[in-house]
Amino acid sequence: MTVLLEARDLARVYQILRGLFVEPTMLRAVDGVSLTVEAGETLGIVGESGCGKSTLGRMLLGIDPADEGAVRFDGDAMPGLGSKDWRQSRRKMQLVYQDPLAALDRRLPIAEQIGEPLDIHGLADGADRAARIWSLMDAVGLDAEQADRYPHQLSGGQRQRVVIARALASEPKLIVCDEPVSALDVSIQAQVVNLLRDLQQDTGIAMVFISHDLKVVRNIADRVAVMYLGRIVEEASSDDVFRDPRHPYTQALVSSVPEPGKPLAHRTILQGEPPNPGNRPSGCAFHPRCPLVREICRTTAPSLTSIAHGRQVACHVAGACLHAA
C-alpha cells in the first residue's frame, strides 16, 4: 500500500478574545495529530462534539490552515490556502459534509451542480460532459429523469447522493466525509453507507470518514482513530478498536452504544461532563472522567505509543498493563 496522505503534528489554535485588556485564551482545537491515509483505504475518525474531528478533516484537505505541523498529499506538501496550486489540488480531494441542502445551490438543477467540478477543472465539455454527468448520477443511484430537479425537490438521501456525485466528478483520490449520514433516517442511512462502500470498491478512492456514530464507522472504516479534546487517544484497525478497545475513553464510548438485548446495567457509564476545549484539564485531558486515573495522569499527558502491530494508544494505564502482560 502506498501512503496517499500524511499529516505530521497538526495543530489548529484559536484565540478566544475575552475583552480589550485581557490576555486572549488559546484554544487548541486540534493538538498535535499525526496520521496517514493509504491509497484506497478508509480511515474512520470518531469522537464527541468538540473533540476537533471536523476541524481535523478540514485541515487534512487544506481548507483550514495548519498552525503547526504539515500535511503531505500524494508526496507533495499541501500548497498554501487559496493559491493556484491549491485550487488545482482541489481536483484530487473533495469534502462531503452533513447537511447536503446547505452544500447545494438551490437555484441550480442538480445535473448542473454535478457537472461544476468538470467545468472548474476543465475536464470535459459538450457530449463528453453530459455523458460524464449521466454516468455519475447512475453511479450514485439517481435516475436520469431527476437531472433537471432542484435540491428542494429531492429527499435528504437523494441530496446526499447529489453531493457525493459532485465530489466524485473530478475523480479525486481522497474524499473526506464529515458526518455524511447523521441527518438521515436509518433505512436511508444504510443506502448511503452502501453507496460509499461500493464506490470505494469500484474506484479505489481513499476516504476519511468522520462521525460520532460508532456503528456506522465500524461498518465502513478499515482503520479508526478515536479523538478526545483535539488529540488521538487510540488508533487501530476497525476490528480491534471495537472488539477490544484499550483506552478507557474508547471503552466507555464503545460501551455507550446501545445494543438491543444488552442491558444498560452492564455498560460502562462514563460520569462527568463532555470536555470543553476552552478549558483543557492538565495532564491527560481525560483524567477527570477516567475510571482508571492514577497520579501521573493528572500531571503528564501520555503520548500515542505503539502497543502492538498497527495499534496505538495514548494512556499511562492501558499502556502499562500491556507492557506488564
Next chain:
Amino acid sequence: MSTLGPSFIELSNLRVGFDGIEVLHDITLTIAKGEAVGFVGESGCGKSVTWLAALGLLPGKAQVTGSVRLDGEELRGASHRLLERVRGGRIAIIFQDPSSSLNPVLRVGRQITEAVRLHRSLTVHDAKAEAVRLMDMVGIPDARRRFDLYPHEFSGGQCQRLMIAMALAGQPDYLIADEPTTALDATIQAQILDLLNELRAETGMATIFISHDLGAVAQVCDRVCVMYAGRIVEEGRTADLFDHPRHPYTRGLFDAIPRLNAPRRRLLPIPGMVPSAKDMPSGCAFSPRCPNAVAACLEAPPQLGGLTAGRRLACYQPMPSLSGLGLTETAKLPRYATP
C-alpha cells in the same frame, strides 16, 4: 379494558390532520401505570405527533379527532383547567433539544419552582427547597449554588437533567420522553438513559419513550410500538419484538442498523423512501418498499390486529414467526388481519 389497573392512558382512533392532510391515522392503544412503552420509527412517522396531540400541545391549526382518555376521563377537547392540571401534574413531557426547551432569560431554579407550585400547594420557600431537591435527584452537582444560574450556563446533558427535574416537579404518573437523548453525545446519552431507568424504578412513574434509536428503546422499555407513515404497524414486548420482528418494516429497520459486533459487510437498507403524507399509497403505506408485498397489500391498509398475548401487527404478509431465531419455518403462516 376493565382488567387494567387503576390508572391508564387510552388512545382510541386518534387522528391528526394538518391543512386537510391526515398525518396520523387511527391510533388505538392503552398504557397502564408504571409501564415503559417505546415508540420507534423514522422521522415523520407520527411518534411525536401522537403524544403532542394527546396532551393538546399541537398548534391550533391541527385537526385532532378520536379520543384520549386518562383514567376514563376524556382529554381531547377538555377544558383548559383540566388540561392544565393533567399537563405536568399527571403526564409530564421532556423534549429532544433540552437547551432550547428551557427559557433562556429565566433562572433554572425559578423555572423548576414554577412547575412545583403549579401542581402542589407549597409555600414559595418549600417549593424552592423542593426544586433544589429535584435538581439534586437528577444529578445536578452543587444544586443549591446553581439554582440561580441561567440555562446557557449548563451543558446539553445538564439541561436535559433540568428538564427531567422540571417534569418530576408535579409528581406525574407518566413521563413522555420525546427523543430525549438524540441531541446529546454518546457518553451523555448513556447517562440520561440510566437516569430515566433509575427514576422509573424509584418513583414507579410510567415512561413513554419516543426515539428513532432502537437500541435506546430496548434499554428503557418493556413494550415497543413500531410506527410507519402515521400508523402503528407492530407492537409487542421488547424482547419478543426484537427477537421475532414480524412486520417487514420492523425487520427492515433491524437489518438496516449496522452492528458493532457483527462482521463488516454491506448493510441491508430498505429500498426506496417513506411516502409523503400528501402522496400515500392506497393500500399499505409500506407496500412500495416491502419485499413481501402482494396484490392485496395495494388495496387497503391492513388493520392493527391481535396476534398473540401482547402482540399486535398490521400486515397481510408478515415475516415468518421464527425468522429472528434463524429456525426453519414450521407451519404455513396464516394471515393475521382482514383487509
Next chain:
Amino acid sequence: MVRFMLGRLLRAFITIIAVVTFAFVVLRMSGDPSQVMLGPDAPQDAVDAFRHRWGLDQPLWVQYFAYVRSILTGDFGVSMRDHASALGLVLQRVPATLQLTLPAMALKLFLGIPAGVYAALNRDSTTDRAVILLSVLGFTIPSFVMGLLLVLIFSVMLGVLPSGGQDTWVHGILPTLTLAIGGIGILARFSRSAMIEVLTQHYVRTASAKGMSWRNVVWRHALPNAALPIVTLVGFMVGSLIAGAVVVESIFSWPGIGRLLIVSVSNRDLAVVQCILLVIAATMVVSNLLVDLAYGWLDPRLAARRH
C-alpha cells in the same frame, strides 16, 4: 461590567466627536453666514468686519480647534443673530418639543406594543389582518402627508381641532398624533413579528407542557423574550425624542427645536445649528447606552459573554 461600560462610553465619545466634526465641516462648506446675515448687497468692509468678528477669516483647522476647545470648557458659542447663548436658545426650546414627543412616545408604547402582541396571539384573525393593514398605512405614509391629512380632516372638514400654534394643549393634539402614528405602526408590526417568533420557540411549548395557563405562558415566558428586540427599537425612538419632530413642528408652527433648527440653518447661524446637532447626537448616544444597559439586564446570555 465596568469595563464594558467604559468601552461603551469611549465609543459614545467618539461618536459625538465625529458628529461635531462632520457638522462643523459641512456647515462651513455650505455657504457663508455673512452673505445671509448682512444681505447680498452688504459693503465689502462690513462683510470683512463680520468675518473677522466671528473668526471666519481664520483657516478652517484653526476655527475647528478653537471651537473644540470652547466646547470642552462648556462654551457652546453665541447666536450670530442676537448674540444670545446658543445653548440657552436650544434649551429654551426643549420643553416645547418634549410636549409633543413625550405624549407621542407614550402613545407609541401603549398602543403599538399591545396591538402587535394581541395580533400575534390571534394570528390570522380579522383583528390581526386589521393591525397589519393599519400599521403598514401608519408607517408608509410620510409625516408631512399624514400631518396635512389630519389637518384636512380635523381642522378643515370637521373644524374640531386647531391646525397650528401652541396656545393650549388642544393645539398639541394634531402634531402629537402625526408624530405617533408612524411609530405606533412600526412598533405594532415589530412587536407582532417578535412575538410570533417567540411563540414558536421550544421553551414556550415547555411552559405549556408543565401545565401553565396560556395567559401565564404569554406573560411570564413569551413576553420577556419578545421584549429583547422591541427594546432596541424603543431605544431608537427615545433617541429621536429631541430630533424627531423637525417636520411636524414646521407643519404645525410649533416653536420647538425643530423649528429653531430650520430657522438657524437658513440663517447660517453656525453656533446654534452646531449646538442643536450636538444635543441631538448626545440624546441618541445616551439612549443607545440605556438600550445596552437594558439588554444586559434583560438577557443574561449577553451578560455572560461580557465576563
